[in-house]
Amino acid sequence: MKKVLLFVILITNYFSLTPVINVPKNWDIVKFKEENEYIFAGIVKKSKNNFKPSINIAREISCLSLDEYVKLAKNDHENEINTSYDILDTLEIDNTKATISQINKNFGSFNIKMLQLILKKDDNIFVITSASKSEDFLKNYKTFFEVFYSFKTVDDIHVLHNNESLKQKFNELIQATDKNSNTQLLKNIRNFEKYIDKNFKNLGKYFKFLIIKQAIEEINGQNI
Structure with a gap:
């Protein structure tokens, strides 16, 4: 049985839509070492820092409404130690309602700030999460939103x-x-x-x- 496995993420045939974003200048596509059935793609900023600003796109099939899914995401994150999850607003992305939330994580020696965009199209849930060290957050804030607003889906x-x-x-x-x-x-x-x-x-x-x-x-x- 032939298998060609490079840096591809395994997905199921149920996904009808493909997520598309604009990759900022000086950012690279992540080559994942392990497969993950939910993570579709990731990009990372070129940097010498030990924690580089990043954005990843996850997707899954769900019968939950957007609000129900966001509530579950909030609960899951807040069950983690030293983590807060604040729902900030709703946006229109790819002609679809999306929620934007901020996540703060404390890892002892440093803090991580994340912005998380969640939207639903058909039965496809897309979760786009940006992350950086707290002290780098404002420097990357504009870029994060540029990527969010560039998000769209195609069926081919x-x-x-x-x-x-x-x-x-x-x-x-x-x-x-x-x-x-x-x-x-x-x-x-x-x-x-x-x-x-x-x-x-x-x-x-x-x-x-x-x-x-x-x-x-x-x-x-x-x-x-």
């Missing part, structure tokens, strides 16, 4: 590029799955990455992350 990532040549290359990569060994599949994926870098760098690092992620998920799905 190919609408982000609308390029037939790229779509054809993507389909060729998927269709070659059954004909190749794991070694060749990995080589094909790396070549596809190079193709993206050469021809579609203007679409940004998050787009590259999305299309590679989806390609690997589809390849894995064909070989289960």
Whole structure:
């Protein structure tokens, strides 16, 4: 059974929407060492600090309403030691009501401040959480909100590029799955990455992350 596992996060087929954000300048996509069924993506600021400002996107399927889900999130956080969770306001993000909350955590030697955006579209719950050390919070506050307001969802990532040549290359990569060994599949994926870098760098690092992620998920799905 072939499996191609790079830095992809395992998700289920129930997710109908893909989260999209703008990655700020001097921020990188996180390459997770372990799979997590809820964490979709993460970005981190380039920094020499031992705790770098970060933003992660989690998602799950839930029949709860937005208000019910936020209440559970608040309870879960406040059950942790030295943690407070304050619901600040509601915003309109991606034509959908969202809540914004602030979380404060004390780890003894330093404090962490987080902003958490939660919204629901269809049965998809999205939780976008930014975090930084308390003393760096104001310096990153504007960036956090810029990322929040850039958030949107798509049901097909190919609408982000609308390029037939790229779509054809993507389909060729998927269709070659059954004909190749794991070694060749990995080589094909790396070549596809190079193709993206050469021809579609203007679409940004998050787009590259999305299309590679989806390609690997589809390849894995064909070989289960």
